[in-house]
Every structure is written in C-alpha cells, then in structure tokens.
Amino acid sequence: MRLTVVNPNVSDELTRRIAGAAAAVAPQDVDVLGVHPSGGVPSVESHAEEVVAAAGVLEQVRAHDATSDAFVVACFGDTGVAAAREVASGPVVGMTEAALMAACLVAHRFTVVTLPTRTRAHSERVVRALGLEHRCTVRAVDVPVAHLESGSTHLLETFVAESRAALELDAAEAVVLGCAGLADLVDPLQAELGVPVIEGVAAAVGMAVGLHRMRLGTSRASSFAAVPALPEVLFP
Amino acid sequence: MRLTVVNPNVSDELTRRIAGAAAAVAPQDVDVLGVHPSGGVPSVESHAEEVVAAAGVLEQVRAHDATSDAFVVACFGDTGVAAAREVASGPVVGMTEAALMAACLVAHRFTVVTLPTRTRAHSERVVRALGLEHRCTVRAVDVPVAHLESGSTHLLETFVAESRAALELDAAEAVVLGCAGLADLVDPLQAELGVPVIEGVAAAVGMAVGLHRMRLGTSRASSFAAVPALPEVLFP
Amino acid sequence: MRLTVVNPNVSDELTRRIAGAAAAVAPQDVDVLGVHPSGGVPSVESHAEEVVAAAGVLEQVRAHDATSDAFVVACFGDTGVAAAREVASGPVVGMTEAALMAACLVAHRFTVVTLPTRTRAHSERVVRALGLEHRCTVRAVDVPVAHLESGSTHLLETFVAESRAALELDAAEAVVLGCAGLADLVDPLQAELGVPVIEGVAAAVGMAVGLHRMRLGTSRASSFAAVPALPEVLFP
Amino acid sequence: MRLTVVNPNVSDELTRRIAGAAAAVAPQDVDVLGVHPSGGVPSVESHAEEVVAAAGVLEQVRAHDATSDAFVVACFGDTGVAAAREVASGPVVGMTEAALMAACLVAHRFTVVTLPTRTRAHSERVVRALGLEHRCTVRAVDVPVAHLESGSTHLLETFVAESRAALELDAAEAVVLGCAGLADLVDPLQAELGVPVIEGVAAAVGMAVGLHRMRLGTSRASSFAAVPALPEVLFP
Amino acid sequence: MRLTVVNPNVSDELTRRIAGAAAAVAPQDVDVLGVHPSGGVPSVESHAEEVVAAAGVLEQVRAHDATSDAFVVACFGDTGVAAAREVASGPVVGMTEAALMAACLVAHRFTVVTLPTRTRAHSERVVRALGLEHRCTVRAVDVPVAHLESGSTHLLETFVAESRAALELDAAEAVVLGCAGLADLVDPLQAELGVPVIEGVAAAVGMAVGLHRMRLGTSRASSFAAVPALPEVLFP
Amino acid sequence: MRLTVVNPNVSDELTRRIAGAAAAVAPQDVDVLGVHPSGGVPSVESHAEEVVAAAGVLEQVRAHDATSDAFVVACFGDTGVAAAREVASGPVVGMTEAALMAACLVAHRFTVVTLPTRTRAHSERVVRALGLEHRCTVRAVDVPVAHLESGSTHLLETFVAESRAALELDAAEAVVLGCAGLADLVDPLQAELGVPVIEGVAAAVGMAVGLHRMRLGTSRASSFAAVPALPEVLFP
Incomplete structure (x- = not known):
C-alpha cells in the first residue's frame, strides 16, 4: 500500500x-x-x-x-x-478529524491545544463539523508554526502549562496536538501529563x-462525486 | 460608498x-x-x-x-x-449568510433550494456555521449552474415544485434561492408561492x-487578524 | 421610507x-x-x-x-x-436578533454585555432561537436600566471591564451592547477595546x-399569518 | 394544598x-x-x-x-x-413543559399534535427551550381552538390520523395533546393507538x-427574582 | 399505590x-x-x-x-x-432525569453537584439524553459514596463551596444533589445558599x-416493548 | 499484536x-x-x-x-x-462508534440500517454520544438477530430497499450495517447500491x-480510571 x-x-x-x-x-x-x-x-x-x-x-x-x-x-x-x-x-x-476520533476512543472529554491563537476557529470548524463540541474544547499557545521547523521539544513547558489548564478547567482527559510537526512532543508531554496525547498525522x-x-473509498453518491475537468491553479 | x-x-x-x-x-x-x-x-x-x-x-x-x-x-x-x-x-x-439571516427576519422556518444536488453540503455548511439547522432545511434541483447563464425564468416550474414540497413537508414559510444569478426568479416565484423568496446577493x-x-468592519482581534504577506495564486 | x-x-x-x-x-x-x-x-x-x-x-x-x-x-x-x-x-x-447577526458578519465569536444581571436569560433566549450558542456568550453588568436615562458614558469603565473579560475568557472578538440606549457608548468603548462594538438599534x-x-415582508404562510380581530389591552 | x-x-x-x-x-x-x-x-x-x-x-x-x-x-x-x-x-x-417531561418518562421519541397549524412555532419554542428536538416532533391538525368549546371527542378521527402518521413517520412512541381542553380525548385516542397519550394539564x-x-419554589437567585412594582394591564 | x-x-x-x-x-x-x-x-x-x-x-x-x-x-x-x-x-x-426536570421547573440554569469526580460523565450522559446542556452544568466533589453511609450533613461545607462556585461561575440558580443518600443535606444546604436544592429521589x-x-405507563410501541424471556444474572 | x-x-x-x-x-x-x-x-x-x-x-x-x-x-x-x-x-x-467514524471519513451524510426496529434507540444513543445527528439517520429492518445465525445474504433485498430509501429520502451517501454478523452483506449490498457499505467490526x-x-490506551484521568475490586456477575 x-x-x-x-x-x-x-x-x-x-x-x-x-x-x-x-x-x-x-x-x-x-x-x-x-x-x-x-x-x-x-x-x-x-x-x-x-x-x-x-x-x-x-x-x-x-x-x-x-x-x-x-x-x-x-x-x-x-x-x-x-x-x-x-x-x-x-x-x-x-489529521484533525482523525485526531478527534482517536481522542473519542480513549477519553470522555479532551482538549485540542493548537497554535497560533488566531487559528482556534480552524480547529473549532472541524470540531463542529463532527459534532463534538460537548466533548472537546479548543485551546491555543501563541507560537508561530515557524517555530516548529526544527522540532518542537523546546515547546514542552508551554504545552504542559496549557494542557494542565485543560485537565483542570475543562475536565479534559486527553490532549490533541493541534498542529502537524509536533510528533516529537508526544512522548515527553504524555510523560508529564499522565494522559493520552494524540498526534493527528499518526x-x-x-x-x-x-x-x-476494508476497501472503502469516498462515496461518489453526491457531495464528493468526481469532478471532471478542473483548471490548474499555479504557484509563481 | x-x-x-x-x-x-x-x-x-x-x-x-x-x-x-x-x-x-x-x-x-x-x-x-x-x-x-x-x-x-x-x-x-x-x-x-x-x-x-x-x-x-x-x-x-x-x-x-x-x-x-x-x-x-x-x-x-x-x-x-x-x-x-x-x-x-x-x-x-x-450571500449565503445574508440570505439565511434575512429569512430569519421574515419567517419561522424556511428552506434553501440550491443547485445542483451535489452542492447541498455547501449550503448545509453555512446553515450549521450559523446554527440554523432547527429553522432551515436544504433542498436542491438538479440543474447545472451553466443553465443560469442567460437568465433563470425557464426554471420557474422546477423551483415552484421543489418549493411547494418545502412548504408542505418541511413547514417552510419562505424560500431562499440557493445560487447567485437567480434574481429574475424572485418575483415570478413569489407570485406563484405567496411566501417571501429571498435572493442572497440582494x-x-x-x-x-x-x-x-454603522462604520463596522471585521474584527482584527484574532480569527480574522490581518495577514501580512500572502503569495499570489495564478490562473493560467 | x-x-x-x-x-x-x-x-x-x-x-x-x-x-x-x-x-x-x-x-x-x-x-x-x-x-x-x-x-x-x-x-x-x-x-x-x-x-x-x-x-x-x-x-x-x-x-x-x-x-x-x-x-x-x-x-x-x-x-x-x-x-x-x-x-x-x-x-x-x-434589536437583539439584528445585533447578533451583525456580530456574526464581523467576528467569529462575540459576547453580549447586557444589563441588569437578571436579564441574561432574555438575551440567551434570542441567542438560542437563532442557534448561536456556539459563537456567542452572554455577560452582564449589574446596572439598572434607569441609569441610562440621561446617557451611558458614565458606564464606560464598567463595560470595559466586562468586555475585557469576554475577550480574554470567552475568546470574544466583538461586543454586543445588550440594551437600548447605549449608542453613546459605542465609540468610546470601541476605542478602548479595539474590537467592533455593536449597537442593536443601529x-x-x-x-x-x-x-x-428588497420588498420583503413577514411571511403570512403560517406562524405569522395575520390576526384578524385582537382586543385592546389598556394601560391605566 | x-x-x-x-x-x-x-x-x-x-x-x-x-x-x-x-x-x-x-x-x-x-x-x-x-x-x-x-x-x-x-x-x-x-x-x-x-x-x-x-x-x-x-x-x-x-x-x-x-x-x-x-x-x-x-x-x-x-x-x-x-x-x-x-x-x-x-x-x-x-402544561407544555410538563407534558414533554412526562412523555420523556414513558417514551424514547414522541410527537406533539397541536392545533391549529399556525401554532406549531409555539410548541417548538418550548421543545427547544427544554432541548428536546432530538426526541420530539411537532405536528398539527388544522382545527381552531373554538371547536373544543363543548368537548373534543368529535376530533378523534382527526387526531388518530395525525398520530398514526407520527408513529409511522417520526418513530413516535407516545403522543402529546397540544392544547388544553382535550382531556376527554385521552382515553379514546389511547385505545385507538395503543400508545401513551399525554394531556399536559394533568x-x-x-x-x-x-x-x-418537596417544598420547592421558583429560585429567586436571578432570572426569576421577585418583581417589586408592576403596573396593571387592563382589559376593557 | x-x-x-x-x-x-x-x-x-x-x-x-x-x-x-x-x-x-x-x-x-x-x-x-x-x-x-x-x-x-x-x-x-x-x-x-x-x-x-x-x-x-x-x-x-x-x-x-x-x-x-x-x-x-x-x-x-x-x-x-x-x-x-x-x-x-x-x-x-x-432519580437523575426527575431531578433535572424538577430543576427546569424552578430555575433557568442549574448545576448538578455529583460525587465522586470520576462520575461526572454519568451525570452528563443523562443531561445530554434530555438535551439540557444549555441549562445545566455538572460539577463534582471528590468524596466516595461510602462516606454517605451514615448521613451526609458532615459534607455541608464541601457542598456549599462547590455550589457557590456554580452560582457565581455557571450562573446556576438551583443545585441538584448528584447522588442518592443526600436527602439530609437539602435543608441545611438550601439555608446556606438561598436557592432551591433538589434531591432526585424525592x-x-x-x-x-x-x-x-394519570394512568400512564411506559410505551410498548418500540424501544421499550416487553422482553419475553430474559435469563437471570446471578450474584455470588 | x-x-x-x-x-x-x-x-x-x-x-x-x-x-x-x-x-x-x-x-x-x-x-x-x-x-x-x-x-x-x-x-x-x-x-x-x-x-x-x-x-x-x-x-x-x-x-x-x-x-x-x-x-x-x-x-x-x-x-x-x-x-x-x-x-x-x-x-x-x-463497533458502532468505529462504523460511524469510518462513515464520516467517506461520506457527508449516511444512514445506519439496524435491526430489529425496536433497537433504533440503541443506535441513536451512540450517534448522539458522538454528536453526529446532523450527518446520520437511523433506519431499521424488522428482522430478528437470530436470522443472521447462518449468514445474512438472504437479507440482501430487504437491506437494498431500506438503503435506497435512505439514499433518496435522507440524502445518505453511505450505509452503515447496524448489527454484527452482516459482513457477508457488504459486497453484494455495495454492488447493488454503488455507495460505501460499512461494517462496524472491520x-x-x-x-x-x-x-x-500509536501506543494509545484509555485515559485513566477520570471517567475511565481503573476499578480496583469488582465482584463477579454469574451466569447460571
């Protein structure tokens, strides 16, 4: 495959x-x-x-x-x-829908910790498309994605702090990492928090x-039917 | 202005x-x-x-x-x-959010009649973003947008039929036209149905x-803060 | 008109x-x-x-x-x-439905600051009728409406404090003034907060x-059909 | 008492x-x-x-x-x-909130059959205030309240027909009578349908x-605090 | 009876x-x-x-x-x-559904104070089955049920503290006791808080x-139809 | 593993x-x-x-x-x-939560076809726990589970009929088989319908x-913390 x-x-x-x-x-x-x-x-x-x-x-x-x-x-x-x-x-x-689903399988309530702060609306859009507002809160740390370029373990403390707030104030029982490129944070964060930490790409x-x-693919019945001829969009 | x-x-x-x-x-x-x-x-x-x-x-x-x-x-x-x-x-x-809001101001329940059928999910996305599922249903007529190129009054019968189904089965009290380019349908459809017909561009x-x-603009507080440097996307 | x-x-x-x-x-x-x-x-x-x-x-x-x-x-x-x-x-x-709709057009999340505290349920009734609980919180300042009789700019500090709480704790990006008679508060409050402040009458x-x-009026189809003969209610 | x-x-x-x-x-x-x-x-x-x-x-x-x-x-x-x-x-x-609550205690899903048709929005308002949209549908028979003046058993057939539609199409398991003055309909309707029929006054x-x-009364904490001086409204 | x-x-x-x-x-x-x-x-x-x-x-x-x-x-x-x-x-x-319904009849918003903390999900399950998330929050005190064996008045202070948090932070106007065996807490807690305290068994x-x-029993129409032959489950 | x-x-x-x-x-x-x-x-x-x-x-x-x-x-x-x-x-x-999640990944809307009819409430309980009411309807065929004992392909026509109703009336784009033991129905049903058919065990x-x-297990933080000493329940 x-x-x-x-x-x-x-x-x-x-x-x-x-x-x-x-x-x-x-x-x-x-x-x-x-x-x-x-x-x-x-x-x-x-x-x-x-x-x-x-x-x-x-x-x-x-x-x-x-x-x-x-x-x-x-x-x-x-x-x-x-x-x-x-x-x-x-x-x-x-990765977002997958992370939220995995979280549902291991926790009653959970929290997305995304970055930077202004993108909370993006996470909330997926949470709502799946109907999970009653189980999932969205928090953020105000770090630009560029800071993940060469790894994310330097953000451990920041994530520990925001995650602890989620565990205490939102009754979260697991944490979803709200950005790609944070895989190296899973183990140390999990060790600190003692709850599942979910990386969406995985x-x-x-x-x-x-x-x-299961040999399942996207339904072609209506919303996602094939699109015959789509023009290119070019990047300069 | x-x-x-x-x-x-x-x-x-x-x-x-x-x-x-x-x-x-x-x-x-x-x-x-x-x-x-x-x-x-x-x-x-x-x-x-x-x-x-x-x-x-x-x-x-x-x-x-x-x-x-x-x-x-x-x-x-x-x-x-x-x-x-x-x-x-x-x-x-x-135009979609505006049409749904206008419909809320003149009717308890209402229905979007969009086109073609496969795009119902697009309408539903906006209905749900506004939280209006309890007041709004989405129906469709299976007409390609291309058919609106030179006007839409030839679609009157099709829209009358689907709208009547909405009035009877969905308890709709107004109809939202689910596509741009249908303005010439408002008057004849309204005359046929006897309920408000809402065109979203208007x-x-x-x-x-x-x-x-009111001198109101988009909030720059977080979700829609300005984006400093955005690359062009080109069309060939 | x-x-x-x-x-x-x-x-x-x-x-x-x-x-x-x-x-x-x-x-x-x-x-x-x-x-x-x-x-x-x-x-x-x-x-x-x-x-x-x-x-x-x-x-x-x-x-x-x-x-x-x-x-x-x-x-x-x-x-x-x-x-x-x-x-x-x-x-x-x-004015309430209009204010909430305007807020939806300029902000992802927003907060009503109403008065006095006991009327939060009245605001929440409209928020829920529109389905906006996922985007709107309701806060209050405990000021009686009588205090607005001769203007509301003396309430600026009170509104600034409650609005700041909304921006920080509720992730609000705009503020809806939850009472008529607060129009003179819009400009100073907006200046203090740096986010849109929405007055419902406007x-x-x-x-x-x-x-x-658009020549749109209330649908007469069902819920708001005309009421033929309504007795007067008198005020002594 | x-x-x-x-x-x-x-x-x-x-x-x-x-x-x-x-x-x-x-x-x-x-x-x-x-x-x-x-x-x-x-x-x-x-x-x-x-x-x-x-x-x-x-x-x-x-x-x-x-x-x-x-x-x-x-x-x-x-x-x-x-x-x-x-x-x-x-x-x-x-009577509406009580009827809906009683229905919850005896059925998974149920349907209000109200009258006349234009008042469905009134029932839906209470259904939504209680959050029961997922268990309750609202149907109507187009009979004016005046027809109940001297009893309602002459409406049996009308209610049987609408209730049967609810049982079949809405998966209802009980019927709530959506108007006061229908108590004499409870027994014959229940006999016809074989499911609980709930009268809200009872x-x-x-x-x-x-x-x-239980010596419980309305909370005076906020929303329903006492109202000191309320002017009369007179009926001519 | x-x-x-x-x-x-x-x-x-x-x-x-x-x-x-x-x-x-x-x-x-x-x-x-x-x-x-x-x-x-x-x-x-x-x-x-x-x-x-x-x-x-x-x-x-x-x-x-x-x-x-x-x-x-x-x-x-x-x-x-x-x-x-x-x-x-x-x-x-x-007792849970009954307590929540009684709370709806005396308060706009209310809070369950359950025990121990890990059982919040059990309360939330009933709150959601009734659709009351918009009116009810769930809080907990971390006391094991065993501590109620010989009465619960020794828990008064604990319940007062958590209930006060609910009144202030959740805008609760009544408190639901989230466990059987707390009936002796109703009067002293109500005296302290000045809002209705609801015991679910009552x-x-x-x-x-x-x-x-009303001679109403469970509907046999579908979900709760009788179960003919059910094997025993034994306790050793 | x-x-x-x-x-x-x-x-x-x-x-x-x-x-x-x-x-x-x-x-x-x-x-x-x-x-x-x-x-x-x-x-x-x-x-x-x-x-x-x-x-x-x-x-x-x-x-x-x-x-x-x-x-x-x-x-x-x-x-x-x-x-x-x-x-x-x-x-x-x-198997239910998994099936619903898989359906979300391949279709905008989908329908559970469960059996027998009286168990629709059981499916709806999981749909609601996940918050998927806006994307998923529940239908049933009135077949007892016993009929699946030696395979389910004899139910093909029954499932085709109910599934077609779902595609047409509920705008479903995929079908979830609402019972274990129906794996042999996946291929023939999919061939008939032309949309994904999802078996929950798989x-x-x-x-x-x-x-x-991913080395993820159930969170022990609160709701699903370990249960130290649980008595046996015996089957005779």
Missing part, C-alpha cells in the same frame, strides 16, 4: 518530519511518501493562507493520485480535505490504512 | 447579472461594481471548484480593496468569505450597506 | 435617544419616528415587565402600521417582536431598510 | 373543563381552582394573542397568589409562565403537587 | 435512608418500599460498577413487579432505568405518583 | 463469523481471537438484554485482558464498551490496530 501524506505548506523540513511521524506508525507493508505543494505558504495560520494551501493540496493529490492508495492531509483544520476527496481515487483522511495514518484494508 | 460584488466564477454574463441584482436594491449613493477572477472555473459546483474559486475571490478582493468600502461575495456556500475578511479593509458579506447588499453606515 | 422605532418602556428621554441612534445610521431618504407605549413600565428588566412591554409594543405597532413601512423594536430580548410581525404590514426587526435599522429595499 | 389552574383565554366552559381535568388527577387533599382572565382573547392561536393572554395570566396569578400554593398555566406554548414565576409565591408549572398537576410536597 | 424504590447498591443503611427520603414526600395513600439487589457493589462509582448495578436493578424490578404500581431507581446516572422500563408493568422513573417520587394518577 | 473481539451474545456461530470478519481486515501480524460470554442472551435486542450482555462483555474482558493488546466489542449499540475501558489494559473500540479492527500502533 502506498500512502501519500500531503503537507500543505512548502517547508521541506516539516514535510520530512511529518512523513517520518507517519512512517513510524504505519504497518511494514505501507510505503509512506511525504509531499508538499510546488508553491504557496511557509505555514497555514490564517483563512487566507488556507485558501492557498488548499490549492496546494489539490495540486499534490492530482499529481500523486495514480500512484497512491490513500492520502493523509497533514494540516490542522483539514484544509482542502473535502476537495481532495473529490479528486483522489482512494480514501482521504484529515491517527490519520491508522484510519487511512484501516479504510484501505 | 463603493460596494464591490465578487462573482467567483469567470462568467462575464453572470457577473453582469449579479451586479445588476445588487445595484437594484442598493441605495442611490452606493456605487456597485461587479468583478470576477482573472481565471478559474466557469461555475462552482464542487468542493474542488470551491478551492479554485476561493483563490479567485482572494485575488479580486486584493485587487479592489483600495477602492472598495465593502465586499459582497456572490457564491452560494460563501466560498472564500473568511479569507476575504482577513484581506479586505472594510466588511465582507457572503440580502448581502443590504447588510453590507448597513455595516458600512 | 418611514421607519418606526418602538421603545417598549415609557421613557420619553430614552425614546428620543433611541430614535436618534436610529436616525444616525438611516439613509437620508428614511424618515425615522420614535414612539413608546401610552402606558406600562419605566424599564424592562424581568419577564413580568416583558409581558407589559409586549402589550405596549403591540399597541404602538397597531397605532402606526398605516403610516410605517417597517418597524424596529428597541428592547434587548426582542419582546413582542413575533407578535408585532403578525400585526404589522411591513417587516419588523428586533443594526436593526440597517436590516429593516435592507428588507424594505 | 390549593392549586390554581389558569386558563389564559376567557372561555368559562373551557376553564370548567380544564379545572375538571386537573381535579381528576389531583390527590384528594388538593383543592383545584380554575380561573381565567377578566378579559382578553377567546383563544390563543397566534403570537399576538399570546401577548394578551400573558397579561391575563399575570392578572390572575397576582389575584390568586395569596390563596394559592402553586399554579398551573393551561395554555399550550406556556404563555406567561416565566412571568408568572416572578410573581407567584409558590411554584408555577406550564401532567402539570402531578408536577406542581410534587414540587409542593 | 405501592411505589418500590430500588437502590442499586447493596447497602442496607443507604436503602433505608433512601426509602425514608421517598416516603417523606409521598402522599399518604402511597406505600413506599425500599429494596436493593441480592448482590453486587457497595457503591456505583464507575461504568463497570454500573454494569453490575444495572443487573441488580433488573433483578429487583422483576422480583417486585407483581406488587408494585411504579418504580423509582435511586442511582445518579439512572443506571438500569431503560431496561427496567421494559420489564416493569408500571412506570419507572430515574423528585422521582412526585413524578412516579403523577404518572400513576 | 493480539486483538480480542467480544461478541456479547452466546452464539458460537456468530462469534466465529464475527471473528472471521475481523481477521479478514486485520494486518498479518495481528492475531484475532473471537470470544463470547459464558452465559447470557442469544441476541441483544432490548435494553434489558443489553444489561445482561454488558455483564458478559465485562466477564470476557477480564478473562482475556492479560493476553490481549486491544479489544473490539462487537455489538451494535456499544453495550459495555465504557465499562470495558475501565477494566482493559489496552484500548477498547466499539472498522473497529482498523481503529484498534491504529491506536495500538
């Missing part, structure tokens, strides 16, 4: 780290490929950047569809996932592999 | 008709300009086309921001509206003018 | 100030008339006073319907609005004008 | 029949008194009539508070109940007696 | 106190019997213990059905209530008596 | 078929074991049978915990899953394997 993980920003380093996080949990017979758009934004921290990033996700899904059994979109907020479902032949899983890999093994 | 109405598809004819519908309800001292992206899709009937159209909305909002007091986005589903709010200096109103014009007169 | 603004309490001074706030945002060709019931309550701060005030709203809507193109009801909680819709020939807009004027220009 | 049942319309005959329905289920040591306003409307079939009726409910609650341990408001839609809670010394129970009596025996 | 109150744990002392609380509010012609399972758990503080307790509730309902007109299940979380409805000939009322008695007087 | 699939009824044949369905989608390095309780009910078609079945699930989870890395509970309605989470060392996944296997690979 070939699983393509699309990082919607243009960072090589983040793409490599995200693909690594995916490969770490994928079964041995799954070949993980990490890709990013040919142009666009260095990070997705606004609705405007989401527009550019979604065009990039579409570009990559079209480019790799013939050789991919399934896609994971590695952007918290699941930018471009609905569109990718129309274009990809196999299943497409967003969760999405599990679900994409599961769907593939 | 200069009000720019962005049609997110590339049809000159539809843009002209949409701008006409906007101008028809705008106060005399409001100058209405209709624009469309420099490239993209002939119609927005899928999530993938929404991605392209949103890039086009961004392009036009950036191009006209310096000379516009407010924007209306004329696409049912409000594609690109959140992003436009970050980029525009003045308020931005989507509704959005009223709300954009109202916000402007 | 003649727009009649009904203040449901019996204060001449508040009626004058509310009508002034309405006129300030109305287009030049709109003639704004402020009225209040012939009897009733000096302020609406309880459900019982709402009953009296609603009778007063009905009285005034019946008295002025022949000469009014549209009505605005200037009571936070939208007391009597549903009844007024059955009786008025033109559209009727409540918002309702914009929406009523917009509906009128 | 003295329990006062307020019929908010001015029909002597309906008041007598409603009080009889209440007395039939009240324990022996409960003295049931039926009252109606000194003026107002012959029936409550619109929001405008609700305004008048609510004034009448207030009038009667004030008149009988000194001699009543609890009140039941016998109007589907619970007109005036919130206001009555502020004015009455003892607990106040609306349900409200049980709950008012229960609250009284 | 014979009313059987099932305490789902095996404590004789708690059963006696719960039956006493029920008898204290029951009308004179109601004979209250308190029972507990022949085996099982000393307290119900987890989902696993709920499984055992539900088996015990079923055992007792089957054992006493022939001689009972109605049942009250005295476990916060309403463990086994749905199953008991299928097995009992008369109505079955859970509330359930009132509702069970009310249903019985 | 050892994955234990618990069938909560006592049928050897169904257990074998369920384990087979699980093994068919499990990766090669996953050893699937199918078990059922030592006593209890032949099928779970009522809330009362759920009580017995939950005791059986607990029995089996305790018996196999030492040798299992994860559990799947193969009962539509997820009977006993919350309790099993407290008792199992590794993750526990219910979906649960994918998610359990995914959680295991």
